[in-house]
Amino acid sequence: MANCPKCGGNVANPRKTWKMAGRPDKAGKRVELTIGLFDCSKCGAFRKVLEKRKI
Ligand SMILES: [Zn+2]
Known part of the structure; x- marks a missing residue:
């Protein structure tokens, strides 16, 4: 789950x-x-980093 950076939804x-x-x-x-x-x-598409993993 992610929160929209514009409206917080x-x-x-x-x-x-x-x-x-x-x-x-x-x-x-x-x-x-x-x-x-x-x-x-409401606002359209946005990206979010879900996970950071050292490789
Ligand atoms: Zn939004």
Whole structure:
């Protein structure tokens, strides 16, 4: 579940999710981001990072 950044409304389920590798930090460790695309019924689509995982 995610909250719309504009109106604060709850959106239960993402329309889609995908994974994206972030840039390596100074220690050379990468972070894999899981991003969700949500649809607010009032404001439209927004993205939210659902999970950060070190890989
Ligand atoms: Zn909204």
